[in-house]
Amino acid sequence: MEPGLKETAFYDPTNFTFPAGAYICELEVDPGTGKTSFVNFVAADDFGRLINPMIVEGQVHGGLAQGIGQALLEGVVYDGSGQLVTASFMDYTMPRADDLPSFKLSHTTTLCPGNPLGVKGCGEAGAIGASAAVINAITDAIGNNRLEMPATPDRVWHAIHG
Numbered sequence: 110m111e112p113g114l115k116e117t118a119f120y121d122p123t124n125f126t127f128p129a130g131a132y133i134c135e136l137e138v139d140p141g142t143g144k145t146s147f148v149n150f151v152a153a154d155d156f157g158r159l160i161n162p163m164i165v166e167g168q169v170h171g172g173l174a175q176g177i178g179q180a181l182l183e184g185v186v187y188d189g190s191g192q193l194v195t196a197s198f199m200d201y202t203m204p205r206a207d208d209l210p211s212f213k214l215s216h217t218t219t220l221c222p223g224n225p226l227g228v229k230g231c232g233e234a235g236a237i238g239a240s241a242a243v244i245n246a247i248t249d250a251i252g253n254n255r256l257e258m259p260a261t262p263d264r265v266w267h268a269i270h271g
Contacts (some may be wrong), residue, residue, distance in 0.1 A: 111138070121166055122171075122220075123223055124221075124222060124223030125223060126145055126157065126221045126223055126224070126228070126229040126230060126231055128154065128155060128156050128157070128229040128231060128234060129154070129155045129186055130152065130153060130154035130155065130234050130238055130240070131152075131153045132150075132151070132152050132153075132238035132239060132242040133149070133150070133151045133242060134147070134149075134150050134239075134242040134243050134245070134246040135147070135148040135149040135246065136246050136247065136250065137250070138247060138251055138265060138269075139194075140251075140266075140269050140270075142262055142266065143261075143264070143265035143266030143267075143268075144262045144265075145181065145243075145247060145260065145261060145262075145265065147209075147210035148210075149210070149213070150173070150210045150211070150212050150213065150215045150242075151212075151214075151215065152169060152173060152197070152213070152214050152215070152234075152235060152238065152239075153215040153217070154169065154214075154215070154216055154217075154231065154234055155216070155217045155218065155219050155229070156196070156216065156218075156229045156230070156231040156234070157218060157219065157220055157221045157226075157227050157228045157229035158218060158220055158221075158226055158227040158228050158230060159218070159228075160226070162216070165212060165216075165231050167230070168231055168232055168234075168235070169212075169214055169231065169234060169235045169254065170211060170212060170214075170235065170260075172233060172234055172235020172236040172237070172239065173209070173212055173235035173236075174204050174209055174235075174254065175203055175204075175235065175236040175239070176178075176235055176236045176237070176238065176239025176240040176241075176242075176243070176258075177208070177209055177210075177239050177240070177243055178202075178203055178204035179236075179239075179240045179257075179258060179259070180206075180239065180243035180244050180259065180260055180261050181208070181242040181243060181260050181261070182202040182203065182204055182208065182261075183201065183202060183203065183218070184202070184259045184260050184261075184269045185201075186200075195205045198242065204219065216236070218225070221252050225263035240258065243260070244256065244258060244260060247260050247265060250269055251265065251270045253269065255268060256268045
């Protein structure tokens with residue numbers, strides 16, 4: 110027998126955690142250009158007990174930026190021969206600070222009964238809700254549900270006038 114230690118452990122929680130949230134996006138669409146402008150963006154989440162609220166707020170901000178970028182800017186583009194033309198960050202449109210609104214964040218606390226800390230997950234919350242909130246706001250504003258992401262000004266204009 111080889112000398113040494115071996116340990117195996119398995120954590121089996123009594124219940125899973127389910128964070129909840131609501132995202133509201135208020136924006137304006139210029140029908141002449143298809144450009145969208147943010148008026149207000151509110152994110153309300155329940156992550157259970159927040160161990161480090163500043164880190165959670167940063168995660169939500171990052172997720173909101175990712176979701177808004179997906180909704181308005183980020184698109185993989187290929188040319189007619191199948192060559193990827195958005196292969197670098199110089200070509201691929203990632204959100205920058207001036208592409209994003211000021212966020213209003215709100216948290217409520219419902220402790221999770223399935224773990225001793227009462228915590229829930231928060232890592233992807235902003236990314237999950239933001240793109241849906243933005244696209245729903247745009248389609249509501251233009252009265253047309255046929256809009257693919259990213260909702261570039263050209264796509265929005267065609268959805269309005271097409």
